[in-house]
Amino acid sequence: MPQPEAFLWICILCPLVSYLTFKDPLHPHFVFTLCWVYLLPLGPVVNPEPADDLISLAGCDGKTLSGIHDLATLFMVALFVATWMLARRSGGSLPGSMNGSDAVKKALSGFSKWVAPTGAIGAATLIVQILLQISKSAWSPTLWFNFLIGPRFERPWAGTYIGGTEYIQSLVGNLFPMSGVLLGYASIFGSRRMRPVFLILWLFHLFMLVGDGSRTPMVLSLLSWGMFWWISKNGWMRLTGAAAAVAGAVALISVMSQFRQEGIARMAGAPKDSKVEYRQDDNYFRLVHVILTDRDQTAPRWSARTFVGAAVVNPIPRYFWPGKPLIEQNFYGDWKLFYVTITFLGECVAMFGETLGLAAAFTMALGLQQILLKIFPVVRQPGGVILYLATGFYIYSIMRSITNVGMNMIFFASVVAFYLILNRKVTRDSQGSRSIPSLPR
Numbered sequence: 001m002p003q004p005e006a007f008l009w010i011c012i013l014c015p016l017v018s019y020l021t022f023k024d025p026l027h028p029h030f031v032f033t034l035c036w037v038y039l040l041p042l043g044p045v046v047n048p049e050p051a052d053d054l055i056s057l058a059g060c061d062g063k064t065l066s067g068i069h070d071l072a073t074l075f076m077v078a079l080f081v082a083t084w085m086l087a088r089r090s091g092g093s094l095p096g097s098m099n100g101s102d103a104v105k106k107a108l109s110g111f112s113k114w115v116a117p118t119g120a121i122g123a124a125t126l127i128v129q130i131l132l133q134i135s136k137s138a139w140s141p142t143l144w145f146n147f148l149i150g151p152r153f154e155r156p157w158a159g160t161y162i163g164g165t166e167y168i169q170s171l172v173g174n175l176f177p178m179s180g181v182l183l184g185y186a187s188i189f190g191s192r193r194m195r196p197v198f199l200i201l202w203l204f205h206l207f208m209l210v211g212d213g214s215r216t217p218m219v220l221s222l223l224s225w226g227m228f229w230w231i232s233k234n235g236w237m238r239l240t241g242a243a244a245a246v247a248g249a250v251a252l253i254s255v256m257s258q259f260r261q262e263g264i265a266r267m268a269g270a271p272k273d274s275k276v277e278y279r280q281d282d283n284y285f286r287l288v289h290v291i292l293t294d295r296d297q298t299a300p301r302w303s304a305r306t307f308v309g310a311a312v313v314n315p316i317p318r319y320f321w322p323g324k325p326l327i328e329q330n331f332y333g334d335w336k337l338f339y340v341t342i343t344f345l346g347e348c349v350a351m352f353g354e355t356l357g358l359a360a361a362f363t364m365a366l367g368l369q370q371i372l373l374k375i376f377p378v379v380r381q382p383g384g385v386i387l388y389l390a391t392g393f394y395i396y397s398i399m400r401s402i403t404n405v406g407m408n409m410i411f412f413a414s415v416v417a418f419y420l421i422l423n424r425k426v427t428r429d430s431q432g433s434r435s436i437p438s439l440p441r
Helices: 005-022 028-039 042-046 062-090 100-108 112-135 141-148 167-189 195-212 215-232 236-259 264-268 283-296 304-312 343-352 354-380 384-400 409-431
Strands: none
Touching: 005 028, 005 042, 005 062, 028 042, 028 062, 028 354, 028 384, 042 283, 062 283, 062 354, 100 354, 100 384, 112 141, 112 167, 112 195, 112 409, 141 195, 167 195, 167 215, 167 384, 167 409, 195 215, 195 236, 215 236, 215 384, 283 343, 283 354, 304 343, 343 354, 343 384, 354 384, 384 409
């Protein structure tokens, strides 16, 4: 399959122009640009051919593929320009020419006594997750560890999901990504005595994510740690730590993409001549398949009401609603397999067709960036950077698949509650005020 060179330039120039414009790695436009660049054009740049054997585009003529490449390039360029203009016109900047990193440093001055409790919440979530998994392993720590490093779908806790019958297990699992952010935060901003403790817990949390094959939470944990390191350091030190976090995320994504089905144990026993190659999800190639499916009219379009409705109500336990909507393979039809992602763009095309779908996805993207722009000032508040990063993660997950609106709803709600409660405590300590800080409007 030919590689459109424009995608490489999009991957390079869009984040670069965004950073040079706003000069802030925390700026909403820069964060938002990284999200969609990772999801769409980066895949075919890294892997010019689909890595998924289930995707076959060999029968499609070159002229049709070239036309889809041009359409995708136009969409991404238009998305970057529109979001850039929106960010320039609607704000997203902090008062006094302060960037996000400076604002977070200033906010930390009144937050130091609460760093340890923040880390403790992360540690408690980690411990509860471990205990729940051990309970599924006949209360045997050895058996649990063997399951953790073994094949992904042989683990007794595999298959639980938010809103399912194993609600407590899935609820804690949905909160688990937050513990990585909290532990990473405490490992950098905590007291000198407690930093090593929180760092060890954070590393074990990372190990569990890698063992469980949870790529997106792993990236959240590593990149948020890199962001905290960047904020806390100066000069070459900040660049070194942040670069190490990004490199670690890239390396682990590659390892997890190739070995997460077999498990860490089998990966360690792989032949010495085995190669680890960077792999990227085939989101773009699946999007091409979706557009071709719509043009060929070989499958009925999805019901938007059914698809979005099922995503929104997903967190409701079946214990309270046994007949809750459940989307299975027969709903997705020829558009996709139930366990792969086609991004919000592909899902909009599957619901509304190529023209209206692209327009709906474009409008949706503008709205998601606007949310990030509105929430950005929260970084000035103690602990606000955690809420901001969680919002960025939530938006990224929705762009990955609209079903994540419900899948990660409990996670995001818990972070919002954490921020409001913690900020209330800090405000009372520093000002004696009983007012709860509101979220940005």
